[in-house]
Amino acid sequence: MALTYDAARTDLGAFLSRREDGRSSLDLLVPDARCAGCMAKIEREMQALPGVAAARLNLTQKRLTVEFRAGSGDAGGVVEALARLGYPATPYDPGQARDAHDREGRQLILAMAVAGFGVMNTMMFSVPIWAGLFGQELGPATRVLMMWFSGIVGAPCALYAGMPFFRSAWRSLKARRANMDVPISIGVILTLAISFSETVLGGRDAYFDAAVSLLFLLLIGRWLEHRLRARASSAAADLLAMQAPTATLIGAGDVLTATPVDRVLPGDLLLVRPGDRLPVDGEIVSGASELDNSLLTGETAPVAVAVGQTCRAGALNLSGALRLRASARSADSALAAIARLVEMGAQSKSKYVRLADKAAAIYVPVVHTVALLTFAGGWALGLGPREALIRAVAVLIVTCPCALGLAVPAVQITASARLFRRGVLVKSGAALERLAEVDHVIFDKTGVLTLGRPRLKETAPAAIAMAAPLARASRHPLAHALAEAAGDGPLAEDVTEYPGEGVEGLVDGRRCRLGKAAFLGVQSHAAETELWFGFENDIRIRFAFVDPLRADVAETVAALRARGLSAEILSGDLPGPVERAATAAGVVQWRAGCTPTDKAAIVDDLTREGRKVLMVGDGLNDAGALAKAHAAMAPGTALEASQNAADLVFSGESLMTVVDAVDVARSARGRAMENFGLAALYNLIAAPAAMLGLVNPFVAAIAMSGSSLVVTLNALRTGARR
Amino acid sequence: MNIVMFLAPFSLGLGLMAVAAFWWSLKAGQYEDPEGDAARILVEDPEDRPAA
Numbered sequence: 001m002a003l004t005y006d007a008a009r010t011d012l013g014a015f016l017s018r019r020e021d022g023r024s025s026l027d028l029l030v031p032d033a034r035c036a037g038c039m040a041k042i043e044r045e046m047q048a049l050p051g052v053a054a055a056r057l058n059l060t061q062k063r064l065t066v067e068f069r070a071g072s073g074d075a076g077g078v079v080e081a082l083a084r085l086g087y088p089a090t091p092y093d094p095g096q097a098r099d100a101h102d103r104e105g106r107q108l109i110l111a112m113a114v115a116g117f118g119v120m121n122t123m124m125f126s127v128p129i130w131a132g133l134f135g136q137e138l139g140p141a142t143r144v145l146m147m148w149f150s151g152i153v154g155a156p157c158a159l160y161a162g163m164p165f166f167r168s169a170w171r172s173l174k175a176r177r178a179n180m181d182v183p184i185s186i187g188v189i190l191t192l193a194i195s196f197s198e199t200v201l202g203g204r205d206a207y208f209d210a211a212v213s214l215l216f217l218l219l220i221g222r223w224l225e226h227r228l229r230a231r232a233s234s235a236a237a238d239l240l241a242m243q244a245p246t247a248t249l250i251g252a253g254d255v256l257t258a259t260p261v262d263r264v265l266p267g268d269l270l271l272v273r274p275g276d277r278l279p280v281d282g283e284i285v286s287g288a289s290e291l292d293n294s295l296l297t298g299e300t301a302p303v304a305v306a307v308g309q310t311c312r313a314g315a316l317n318l319s320g321a322l323r324l325r326a327s328a329r330s331a332d333s334a335l336a337a338i339a340r341l342v343e344m345g346a347q348s349k350s351k352y353v354r355l356a357d358k359a360a361a362i363y364v365p366v367v368h369t370v371a372l373l374t375f376a377g378g379w380a381l382g383l384g385p386r387e388a389l390i391r392a393v394a395v396l397i398v399t400c401p402c403a404l405g406l407a408v409p410a411v412q413i414t415a416s417a418r419l420f421r422r423g424v425l426v427k428s429g430a431a432l433e434r435l436a437e438v439d440h441v442i443f444d445k446t447g448v449l450t451l452g453r454p455r456l457k458e459t460a461p462a463a464i465a466m467a468a469p470l471a472r473a474s475r476h477p478l479a480h481a482l483a484e485a486a487g488d489g490p491l492a493e494d495v496t497e498y499p500g501e502g503v504e505g506l507v508d509g510r511r512c513r514l515g516k517a518a519f520l521g522v523q524s525h526a527a528e529t530e531l532w533f534g535f536e537n538d539i540r541i542r543f544a545f546v547d548p549l550r551a552d553v554a555e556t557v558a559a560l561r562a563r564g565l566s567a568e569i570l571s572g573d574l575p576g577p578v579e580r581a582a583t584a585a586g587v588v589q590w591r592a593g594c595t596p597t598d599k600a601a602i603v604d605d606l607t608r609e610g611r612k613v614l615m616v617g618d619g620l621n622d623a624g625a626l627a628k629a630h631a632a633m634a635p636g637t638a639l640e641a642s643q644n645a646a647d648l649v650f651s652g653e654s655l656m657t658v659v660d661a662v663d664v665a666r667s668a669r670g671r672a673m674e675n676f677g678l679a680a681l682y683n684l685i686a687a688p689a690a691m692l693g694l695v696n697p698f699v700a701a702i703a704m705s706g707s708s709l710v711v712t713l714n715a716l717r718t719g720a721r722r
Numbered sequence: 723m724n725i726v727m728f729l730a731p732f733s734l735g736l737g738l739m740a741v742a743a744f745w746w747s748l749k750a751g752q753y754e755d756p757e758g759d760a761a762r763i764l765v766e767d768p769e770d771r772p773a774a
Contacts (some may be wrong), residue, residue, distance in 0.1 A: 035761065036765050037763035039758060039762070040765040040766075057758065058755040059755055059757040059761055060754070060756055060757040109748060110745065110748070113745065114740055117738070117740065117741045121733065121734060122728075124733060349761050
């Protein structure tokens, strides 16, 4: 039976978001839209479609929003039109979580705007006061007036802009812990109180501007950190949307409906087309095909499946359309066991204490003790409680934690932006810190050292040219590799695809077949991945395929070794291919036939020995190890679960990005350490000066912004080389 | 000196207007698609062409 799966159109109605006035809209992810031309073309063509009221492409996020007129809403038509233009698109659900995240970002930006306003306007009143400090004529009445002005402007701004810190400090105090926000909140509130009392009592020291600018600088750091997280999570969401977006449900009367995978129930009948991944575990009801289990087991050879067999979610359907009876929900499928492994690993990772927190653990008690000593000591030495308190507050202000709150996020966002441009997605700042500490790298073979897709072995060009027209007409990955080797050219006519067998068609008026050995009536004699081709009553030609190593594997391993990192290969594949890959890569340590549990256990053992392991893997069989390793990277072609477990996701064909990532992470760590050094140096000068009463509001403002500027500029140097 | 009583609120008003303008631009989604906005000026609008 021949099956033309392209003709069957899928209803994407489940992804339309309907509005109350009967109009509806559709959100699509268009990853290939890159330039102004793409944008103009897509928007013009979409608006020309019947029923479409408006189409707008967000080029930054590569999202297309199509608005339909009332009563219409042909989502499938839009996706097809995009595919015809050469832009494959995936519907996605802009979920609730993203909105919540955005709300937090908006609050931070608004707090930052208010703080910025506060800084500028309190400065306006502070400048005359500062001028007065240096002997210019400023009568006490005018000074007090200026102090009142700056208090009236500065205090509300500080209270509003400080809300994110106050809230977080309150939460952590309720949980009986003290985070960095507790000293910040205490400092700001104490400063405001002292400044008001000084204003009322007609004193000289009002620090309204210092309180607001401290919050402004810290908010910049907070916002940078938020941006890093938001971008990572939205990019990760995009990758996921591309991967297991939908399952195709077969309803009554063979109506096809696209459904989000998590809505598939056991017993549902599903259609899995060639080239799609199995969305859930299930039993094959009809059809025959081969499945590529390489992401599940690491094994590269395709496995033939037939009616009645049970197969696992995540396997890639290679040749024929399959009808599948779902036997488990997506959440309970074979993935779940691995997900548990991942969760356990994630818990051990959350025990990692970030650099900034380590520094804060030293910084907070020291600064508070010094401030307290200043107050107690000053009072005991006869300064009077008011002067002693002012000096204590000055200590709190000048030892501002900007190096912790601003410099580390600035370093990390610079580093991750640089990596992002090289195609590496960093999920969190902590991931970079952990990556910098790594001393041993474990590679998975399939999909990491290799490209994870077949490539034609050396074959006579004449043979390739003969089979190419038929290969171009097929969707099978092997045929695709053959067509790729042949380049552009004519297409076979009258093509019929036999699922799980091969294709048949007319080339130059002669009937020919391309497919499995049995399909061509020959006896296969090799364990290699192969494809046979032959004209009717003519000789048979054999094409062999290999999963080639990435071009720069040996270079990568050598570069890692030069950086003091040892390398190892753990694969689920057979010893033969693994040994060949290890030899080519120049890796001495390798192990074949590893189960997912084996891999995780090996990582555990190494960790117990005190090694810091970087796991680079893509398959489900790596997910446990990825989660348990000190740091983890996964290629963009990896399965959802593996990408979730990894700290960094890299794209492209080059493996050298792993080395780049390690370099940038180390450079980021170096910058962060330098910044801590600079901050410590600054505090060693500023704190004694404040204790001795040498700090007035002007000095505090200069010192604080100066130190923040220095650490931020230093942060921008991260990974600047090359 | 009395001029301060006028100038100070006036400058504050200007500052508040800047904050309000920023808030409006944020709400209006002007920072949602910086790359697309930069590219859009390169796209020719059919209606904008001068009559030949």
